[in-house]
Amino acid sequence: xxxxxxxxxxxxxxxxxxxxxxxxxxxxxxxxxxxxxxxxxxxxxxxxxxxxxxxxxxxxxxxxxxxxxxxxxxxxxxxxxxxxxxxxxxxxxxxxxxxxxxxxxxxxxxxxxxxxxxxxxxxxxxxxxxxxxxxxxxxxxxxxxxxxxxxxxxxxxxxxxxxxxxxxxxxxxxxxxxxxxxxxxxxxxxxxxxxxxxxxxxxxxxxxxxxxxxxxxxxxxxxxxxxxxxxxxxxxxxxxxxxxxxxxxxxxxxxxxxxxxxxxxxxxxxxxxxxxxxxxxxxxxxxxxxxxxxxxxxxxxxxxxxxxxxxxxxx
Numbered sequence: 001x002x003x004x005x006x007x008x009x010x011x012x013x014x015x016x017x018x019x020x021x022x023x024x025x026x027x028x029x030x031x032x033x034x035x036x037x038x039x040x041x042x043x044x045x046x047x048x049x050x051x052x053x054x055x056x057x058x059x060x061x062x063x064x065x066x067x068x069x070x071x072x073x074x075x076x077x078x079x080x081x082x083x084x085x086x087x088x089x090x091x092x093x094x095x096x097x098x099x100x101x102x103x104x105x106x107x108x109x110x111x112x113x114x115x116x117x118x119x120x121x122x123x124x125x126x127x128x129x130x131x132x133x134x135x136x137x138x139x140x141x142x143x144x145x146x147x148x149x150x151x152x153x154x155x156x157x158x159x160x161x162x163x164x165x166x167x168x169x170x171x172x173x174x175x176x177x178x179x180x181x182x183x184x185x186x187x188x189x190x191x192x193x194x195x196x197x198x199x200x201x202x203x204x205x206x207x208x209x210x211x212x213x214x215x216x217x218x219x220x221x222x223x224x225x226x227x228x229x230x231x232x233x234x235x236x237x238x239x240x241x242x243x244x245x246x247x248x249x250x251x252x253x254x255x256x257x258x259x260x261x262x263x264x265x266x267x268x269x270x271x272x273x274x275x276x277x278x279x280x281x282x283x284x285x286x287x288x289x290x291x292x293x294x295x296x297x298x299x300x301x302x303x304x305x306x307x308x309x310x311x312x313x314x315x
Contacts (some may be wrong), residue, residue: 003224008057009065016066019047026074026270033139035273036111037075041095044070044077050094054087060168064175064230068223071179072186074273076142078108080172084230085116085165089125089157097128098169099147100285107280109145110135116157116165119150123162126154141276167238170285170294174226174241177281181219181245181252184274185212188256191263191271208259215255218248236298243291249278 005013023040044050053063063083070079078095086096093113099106100118109115115131117124130153136144157165189212192202202208222245229237253275257264264271285291 005065009062012052012058012062013065013069015047016049016069019043019049020069020073023073023075026273032267033272033276034141034143035075036108036143037077038111040073040075041077041111044079045082045094050079050082051087053083059231060084060171060233061227061230064171064227067172067175068179068182068226071176071277072183074183074187074270076273076277078112080176081108081116081169084168084172086114088161088164088168089114089116092125093127097145098165100169102147102149105136105138105140105144105146105280107142107144107284109133109147110143115147115151117147117150117154118162118166123157123165124150124154125157126151130154139272139276140280141273142280144280163235164233166285167233167235170238170242170291171226171229171233173281173284174222174229174238174245177245177249177278178219178223178226180274180278180281181215181222181249184252184256184271184278185216185219187269187271187274188212188259188264191260191269195261195263202259211255212259215252218252222248234298236295239291239295239298242285243288243295246282246284246288246291249282253278 023037027035049066052058052066053060067079067083070077078097081096081098082094085098086092086094095108095112097106097109097112097115099109099115102117102119109128110133112128115126115128117126131151132148134146134148136146138144192208195202222241225241225244229241256271256275260269260271263269
């Protein structure tokens, strides 16, 4: 089963995909793990797409469409937090990084202007310039940094706003994961169409076709669950979408790397630009275990007090 976009959504996606078109191929001569594009980040912001969720006639669902499409590109740019969370905050300049805890790696922190930090049950907002940041050298295909402490210039947000930010962060993870899975599968399909074995392309073997079809189904289901969560903004839908995506990425990563063989483990083939980002997203906000607990709490609120006494899973 599939759904069609509205006329406005089709126009939005046509414009956004046209902007992304020059960035859909991995850079020539790539020999690195991280490909963050400040140029593409600036182009998207200049075109006004970052404010899409707050524009009349558009909504969080439209932002989720753009996040998924952007994540399918081999280059990385910060879209989810800047599109979904930044419009909720006063004086939050993008890109916006979201830290689920102190001392944990934070995606896009070294290239962001603002940061939201979850710490000791509260959520804080601060300009990155006021924060003490440790830039991390990583193979994760994201620019990563770490916060040592709550920034001096941080302001604490209300509990209601904190809940909305957490919910939107989960939706953003789900939408980004769906795009990453789609990009990784497309990259793998391109390889098995060309790679010859036993006198024919690998893609002609039925076992490979079946497993890639299963992975494609997981990516498509993740996509629609993320869109449903963005449309409803319910806690249960956000937890479901993030849980499903974080669980599904495991199979997609395994299949894509297995079918590209040794080439898929080299920097010459760009598969890692999607799968290494997926590895990071699998553990965001506590990983699938934490999302399962959030989903249970939303379904059975009477268990929330007992569950709150359990230790929060590390990112």
